Amino acid sequence: MTNETAHPDLYLLGGVSPALEATLAERFTLHREDPPITTRAIVGGGTNVVDTALLGRLPALEIVAIHGVGHDGIDLAAARARGVAVTTTPDVLTDDVADLAIGLMLAVQRRIAANDRAVRDGGWQVDLSRRASGRRIGIFGLGRIGKAIARRAAPFATELHYTARSAKPDFAGVFHADIASLAAACDVMIIAAPGGDATSHIVDAGILAALGEDGILVNIARGSLVDQPALVAALEDGTIAGAGLDVFADEPAVTDALKTMDQVVLSPHQGSATVDGRAAMAALVIANLDAHFAGRPLPSAL
Numbered sequence: 001m002t003n004e005t006a007h008p009d010l011y012l013l014g015g016v017s018p019a020l021e022a023t024l025a026e027r028f029t030l031h032r033e034d035p036p037i038t039t040r041a042i043v044g045g046g047t048n049v050v051d052t053a054l055l056g057r058l059p060a061l062e063i064v065a066i067h068g069v070g071h072d073g074i075d076l077a078a079a080r081a082r083g084v085a086v087t088t089t090p091d092v093l094t095d096d097v098a099d100l101a102i103g104l105m106l107a108v109q110r111r112i113a114a115n116d117r118a119v120r121d122g123g124w125q126v127d128l129s130r131r132a133s134g135r136r137i138g139i140f141g142l143g144r145i146g147k148a149i150a151r152r153a154a155p156f157a158t159e160l161h162y163t164a165r166s167a168k169p170d171f172a173g174v175f176h177a178d179i180a181s182l183a184a185a186c187d188v189m190i191i192a193a194p195g196g197d198a199t200s201h202i203v204d205a206g207i208l209a210a211l212g213e214d215g216i217l218v219n220i221a222r223g224s225l226v227d228q229p230a231l232v233a234a235l236e237d238g239t240i241a242g243a244g245l246d247v248f249a250d251e252p253a254v255t256d257a258l259k260t261m262d263q264v265v266l267s268p269h270q271g272s273a274t275v276d277g278r279a280a281m282a283a284l285v286i287a288n289l290d291a292h293f294a295g296r297p298l299p300s301a302l
Contacts, residue, residue: 008293011035011058013044016067020282027289041289046070046088047195047222052078063292065285068272069093069145070222072195076302086302087288090144092280093272098148100271101190101220104244105153106132107265108216109188114262127262130214130241134158138186140179140203141193141221142168149190161185179203183210188218195222203227208234215240220271223248232257235264246271 010028012021024030024043031039035058042050042064050064055078063085064074071088079086107113111129118125137153138161139146150160150173160173163182167175176182179202183189189211193199203217203226211217217240219226228249234240235258242263248254251269258264272281287299 008040009036009038009060010041010043011039013042013048013050014067015045016043016285017278017282019279020067020285023282023286024289027286041065041292043067043285043289045073047073049073050079051075055079055082055084063087063289065288067281067285070195071302072222072224085292085298087285087298087300088302089281089284090300092284093277094144094148096274096277097145097220097271098152100246100267101145101149101192101218102152102156104218104220104246104265104267105137105156105188105190105216108218108242108244108263109135111262113265117262130216132156135187136161136185138162138176138182138189139173140182140189140191142171143192143194145220146190146192147171149192153188153190159185179207180210183207183215184212186211187214188216191217191219191221191225193221193225195224199225201225201227201230203231205230205234205239208240211240213238213241216242216244218244220246223251228255235261 007029009031010024011031037058038060039058040060040062044066046066046068052075055061061084064079066088069088069090074086076086109130109132111127133156135157136159137157139150140163142162142164154160161176161182162173163176163179208230232255235243244265246267247269254266258266272278284300291298
């Protein structure tokens, strides 16, 4: 058995936990830069770019194992045309991301982060916040994570609204065919849709105006869905009341304007960042790779 067969070349395109990297190193020869043409696998995040140029450089590539659920950086059509399998880690991070969405919603409305800073600075004066219950809550994107958010949001909502590709007869919420209608019907709008060209900057100045001066925006999806300069302007001039953001336009950079706003809660793309969630994600990455190289069905192929 050759060394390549025993330890196939794997391109580690994105950052992973030390534990996952150690497990991968037991099975593969890892490369972080300049992967050789013998590379048979890629492990990365959904925003990492796997395009026709990279696929052309790696003629032996067989599988792209994404450490996450998004895949907007992956050219799926090109991968499929080349016979390259693409896998993600769905379900195992759903609860963690949904929990964070509700946490951000509550933190913005009850000014938890701003008042925490005030107490740490020696203050005690309470700036009045908004009641979090009895709100009209809208969810843009009703996939696995969107549905999990809806279940958690329901106790806080007088009405649940949603936008998806089509109405869901089994979902007890008001369907809106487009995001403009959704924004106009909501007090809180939570973004849970995939990234990519189809949703790029879909939350623009017009959508923020429709959300209104008492409206709260929560984004746990991708920074690309929101026109960030328009969001900053809407927050500065009171077009909307506040925002809870786990994702940004140019991660890890966050514009200074957002950092100065007390009505904004910022989070470092930590939706899946729990000990339990990351362990389960790593295990599913390994399970997908092991299944592929053993010739078994993939647990979570796209």
